[in-house]
Amino acid sequence: MSNPESDTFDLQNLYDESSDHEPESRKVRLKRAIDLNALAPARVASDDWRALLGGAILAVFVLMGTVGVALVDKPTSGDAPVLAAPFQALAYPFGTDVFGQPIHAQLIHATPGIFKMIFAGAVVSVGFAAVVGVLSGFKHGERIDTILMTFTDVVITIPGLPLIIVITAIFQPENPYLVGVFLGIDNWPGLARTVRSQVLSIREESYVEASEIMGIPLSTILRRDILSQLMPYVMINGAITSRRIIFESVGLYFLGILPFTTFNWGVMMNLAYEGNALTRPEMLHWMVFPMLCIFLLSFSLVLLSQGLDSLFNVRLRARHANTTKKDASHTSQSD
């Protein structure tokens, strides 16, 4: 191979031409890509109740954070009677708190902040994990792999919550995006390791080896063979990471460690808990509704990640592919 540049080009062409099918037009390829990446998962998803239910709940929250914010006024003190019970008046269906602010309006106005946090945290941690994982997986055995994995292991073993508490206590982040980034700090290493082991196992596949022998450039192999296989993992882990970020951010607001600047479910819980809502039945709803919101949002994310897993996990899919028909007739299956 005196001139690798032209060689690779020729080989790639040769590969495309020598395959049985004739070269496809861009349109056909696009159609197939859509079918493979969007329609097929959607078809399988409609079979999976977990993905459906999770998606539906998540959609409700997205609506709350977008349309809801526009429809419902920002609550202020004295909007309504103090500590009204829930399900009594249409103006405040979930009742009000000790300041006379309607609970439902507070819940709705907290959602954009939550989504901003989730977005920032998920993008930072998943992105970072993907870069570290792919890089060290591909440079397996080289120094950079060792360095990256040592770094990953170090961050994995530093206890995440105390570290985040120290950092947020010192920097007192107020911007939801910044809070998300801080919370993302301890969320990437686990995913980075998963991505790396995935890359390692894909690398061993014969078709990747074949591409390598043919001299197809690394970037093409990465894009074609590796990234497409990694997307499921990244998506599933995006959902799991989001759930952790909700848990941690709401928890830190609940403890009062993050500064109270916006409406947040954790802030509501904090105020209610500090006001001894647990022992005062007339205040209990102030505590219960934010808790329900946290539960529903993270439940939807867990369901979604579970549903996506059954979509993408080839092993599970293969295992269940031939059992789905049997399921319908409810035959007990045994291995």
Next chain:
Amino acid sequence: MTPRYLLKRLGQALLTFFVTITVSFGLYQAMPGGPTEAMKSVILSQSGSTGMDIDRLNTLIQLYTNVNPDQPVHVQYLNYVRDVVLYQDLGRSFFKNEKVTTLILQRLPWSMFISLYAFALGYSLSIILGVLTAYKEKSRFDSGVSSVVIALNSIPYYIVGVVLIYFLAIEQSYFPVGGRIGSGVPVGYNPDFMISLVKHAALPAISMGVLATSAALSMRGNAIRILGEDYVRVAQLRGLRDTRIATQYLGHNAILPMYTQFMIGIAGVFSSAVIVEEVFSYPGMGLLMFEAVKTQDYPLLMGTLIVFTAISLTAIFVADLTYSLIDPRISVDES
């Protein structure tokens, strides 16, 4: 277990510890206005006097934080590391005006107690449930337990704690609302004291144990995979009892791949003490950290971070050692 593997693990633990100390030192430097300014305002507000000359202030800062702002940064850093590693000197608390190590050592056993309680509870339950659900895959029992586990995974452990307090401590008063031991219970090896101890720790441990239940799902996944293996089929054909197959063939082989999860789980359960102890007002290390955040007691805050890390590292290291004793494969395939 090869000595090389052991050394590698030990080295990794030490490296992590140094990184944490460095982070802690870096945070002192990164404080808004720098360490001197941040400390100065706190010390001045503590002492109540306004006129204090700079030398005396620097001496005080050095006493509290082990960082002398007079010296160049690298000297400060080396001194800081030396104090932590050689003299276990983490500085003095601003508020309690006592050595940070003394304060932490008083609280540490309590946190370890509830964490180990939670770890044992959560993981043993999830291992048993994981194997059982896999063995009865697709039965009503499987879908029931899996749904409950998924739902539990969607509830933050601190909310589980709040709910437990409400139903089991306030409504029914089976358990105390908070604290470590009942008032008026004589300290010592007597049944009253023991019962009080366990009762006070039960609810925090259960709510932390919820963190570990996600292991049930991965346990189930592992076990399902192993069910398809030949040796399980051979065991079934040999007519071995179900219980024996479930425990010896399934259980044993399915626990092993969960190695990493356990290690991270230990650290996760332990560091969740910060939130749980505040919810249950259980005076352990977590509550100490929480108080440090509230009072801006930076030396105490950094001290708890370093000790949290040290404990987690020790736990993981011990788990590492014992694990390779249980699983001969670990030491072999560890590259």
